[in-house]
Amino acid sequence: MKKTLFTLALLVQVGFAMAHNKTTIEAQARHENVQMFQQAATSTTVLGTLNATDRIQFVRKHNAQWGIITVNGKTGYVLLSELSGLKKVKSEAR
Incomplete structure (x- = not known):
């Protein structure tokens, strides 16, 4: 009986740990054809x-000029002045 209760309590804890909500920040490009760079400099490779x-x-x-973003699985740097509409979005765990 003790083992059953312990197992049940453990399963409940694991369920709560896996069901957390995650908050992400989404943004928009201010205009079309904003470049995403490999490093925080316009002289680097455009990804x-x-x-x-x-x-x-x-x-x-x-830093004050650059942000790190992810788009379609690619991560790179973009000038912060080229982004707008930063907002927090809650996403449910899958």
Whole structure:
């Protein structure tokens, strides 16, 4: 009986630990063809271009001018002045 109760309590704890909500920050490109760079400098490799309709996940601020973002599985740097509409979005755990 004790083992059963212990197992049940453990399963409940694991369930709560796996069911947490995660908050992410989403952003938009201010205009079409915003460049995403490999490093925080315009002289580095361009990883891709962003459009106003792209779903951009803002990872963090790198410094006063640059931010780190993820788009379509690619992570890179973008000038903060090229982003708008930063907002927190709660996403349910799967």
